[in-house]
Amino acid sequence: MRSLSILLATVLVPILTSSAIGAPPPSRIMALVNKHLPGITIYDADTLKPVCQATTGIAPHEVALSADGRFAYVPVYGSSGVGKPGTDEHMFHIFQTSDCKQVAAIDTGEYKRPHCVLVGKSGTVYVTAEIAAAVILIDPKTQKIIGEIPTGSHTSHMIALSPDESRIYSSNVQSKTVSVLDVKARKLIATVPTGSENQRITISPDGKWFVTSLGPESKIAFFRTSDNQLDFTIPVEGTPFVAKFSADGRFLFDAGTHNHQIAAWKIDVNNRKVIATSSEDLGHDPGSLEVDPFDGNVLISDQPSNKVTVLDPASWKTVKTIATAQTPDAMAFAVVR
Numbered sequence: 001m002r003s004l005s006i007l008l009a010t011v012l013v014p015i016l017t018s019s020a021i022g023a024p025p026p027s028r029i030m031a032l033v034n035k036h037l038p039g040i041t042i043y044d045a046d047t048l049k050p051v052c053q054a055t056t057g058i059a060p061h062e063v064a065l066s067a068d069g070r071f072a073y074v075p076v077y078g079s080s081g082v083g084k085p086g087t088d089e090h091m092f093h094i095f096q097t098s099d100c101k102q103v104a105a106i107d108t109g110e111y112k113r114p115h116c117v118l119v120g121k122s123g124t125v126y127v128t129a130e131i132a133a134a135v136i137l138i139d140p141k142t143q144k145i146i147g148e149i150p151t152g153s154h155t156s157h158m159i160a161l162s163p164d165e166s167r168i169y170s171s172n173v174q175s176k177t178v179s180v181l182d183v184k185a186r187k188l189i190a191t192v193p194t195g196s197e198n199q200r201i202t203i204s205p206d207g208k209w210f211v212t213s214l215g216p217e218s219k220i221a222f223f224r225t226s227d228n229q230l231d232f233t234i235p236v237e238g239t240p241f242v243a244k245f246s247a248d249g250r251f252l253f254d255a256g257t258h259n260h261q262i263a264a265w266k267i268d269v270n271n272r273k274v275i276a277t278s279s280e281d282l283g284h285d286p287g288s289l290e291v292d293p294f295d296g297n298v299l300i301s302d303q304p305s306n307k308v309t310v311l312d313p314a315s316w317k318t319v320k321t322i323a324t325a326q327t328p329d330a331m332a333f334a335v336v337r
Helices: none
Strands: 005-007 028-034 039-044 049-055 071-076 091-096 102-107 114-119 125-129 134-139 144-150 156-161 167-172 177-182 187-193 199-203 209-214 219-224 230-235 239-245 251-258 261-268 273-278 286-291 298-302 307-311 318-323 328-335
Touching: 039 071, 071 114, 114 156, 125 156, 134 156, 144 187, 167 199, 209 239, 209 251, 219 239, 230 273, 239 286, 251 286, 261 298, 298 328, 307 328
Parallel strands: 156 199, 199 239, 286 328
Antiparallel strands: 005 102, 028 039, 028 328, 039 049, 071 091, 091 102, 114 125, 125 134, 134 144, 156 167, 167 177, 177 187, 199 209, 209 219, 219 230, 239 251, 251 261, 261 273, 286 298, 298 307, 307 318
């Protein structure tokens, strides 16, 4: 285990809290990372109005929420894009979602450029450490790193977690591979070549496929989790980047770029084809795509325009646009219990 230290200093700037305006905290929330705030904003998921805001170090990219919705987990990545020169940050923040007060800041030490963050059913927090080519495991109760799983490939950027928390799938962008990790044994069990750079990764609700976007090849690749082999690909007109499934697994939604603008594709998984495309003023550079678990809407963040666009999954039309703080990226939803 590499060295780490825990800092308890608070670095936050609440802009608005439910207590400040005399209302109870919302029961359903959305967290949004803002790279150049830098920090996060907590929203009421029903109204999409901001509740509070907190700042961090240089350019956080991703966020996850605890199962009870009471805490936000925010790794701080750094000033560059994946695999590019920049600051190699090494902090992991825990904030209360009710008021954005910081609970702890963990120095991840040699596990630099912590990026994607996911929470398992066990409560364990999984974070990619790009420079170390590993996924680290954090216990949010003890606020300590409790293990690591080497990915065996550089630029390990995004991860997906199997529904039973037994496997992690790591998108290793410039290595052109996906790593399959055994969580219990904490070891690499397979390296899957993708043929070209792959961006972002997700897993189907039934655990049948892990899916990644092959931007240079303008297609989305579905790999079977049963044997880690390519099942099929779906071509799109543009450069796919980030995808998520609908809750029932019938559709895959992907956001990327086409003709220097954001494009969004709705894919019928059973028929294996794109059935709707949208580029109606979505912006120019997608940060992330998320499916609202409460109403099924699809949210796409646009970094240059400081906005999040909400698409109706049925009509594939814009129903709302949210102005955000600087450079919106990842989003996460939870019920506060």
